[in-house]
Amino acid sequence: MKRLTWLVVPLAALAMAACAGGDGGDAGDDGPEGTELHVTAREFAFEPSSLSASAGEITVQLENAGATEHDFTVDEANFTALAKAAESASGTLTLEAGTYAFYCSIPGHRESGMEGTLTVS
Ligand SMILES: [Cu+2]
Structure with a gap:
């Protein structure tokens, strides 16, 4: 059980980081830059x-x-x-x-x- 937890937590963190990065890019494209x-x-x-x-x-x-x-x-x-x-x-x-x-x-x-x-x- 302990091994599984160690594996799952870093993966979840990675997935969240990837999502956040994608959202940030979209916001930039939409346009406060003009x-x-x-x-x-x-x-x-x-x-x-x-x-x-x-x-x-x-x-x-x-x-x-x-x-x-x-x-x-x-x-x-x-x-x-x-x-x-x-x-x-x-x-x-x-x-x-x-x-x-x-x-x-x-x-x-x-x-x-x-x-x-x-x-x-
Ligand atoms: Cu002129």
Whole structure:
């Protein structure tokens, strides 16, 4: 009897540890992390110009591949991430489901083509 107990207890502990690990992984996937978007800016366009994200926290990684500074602006979130030439910037904004315009707010850039659409669902 004693031998059986020694065997069963460690097995039960292992099984519980495996379960806990699985649950933790699921929680992470479901989402407090939110969406991470990677966008490249140059004269005068964003790549890609069409983005999609899950509602909630959205992290924007802006890479400026251009020769002058550019930013990534979403008016509804009061958000701007500004990157100098050949540098990058990041920031986090929160959005509900909907369709939003993003653009570069440097004068003249949006008019030259630096705008796109962010779809949040
Ligand atoms: Cu720009």
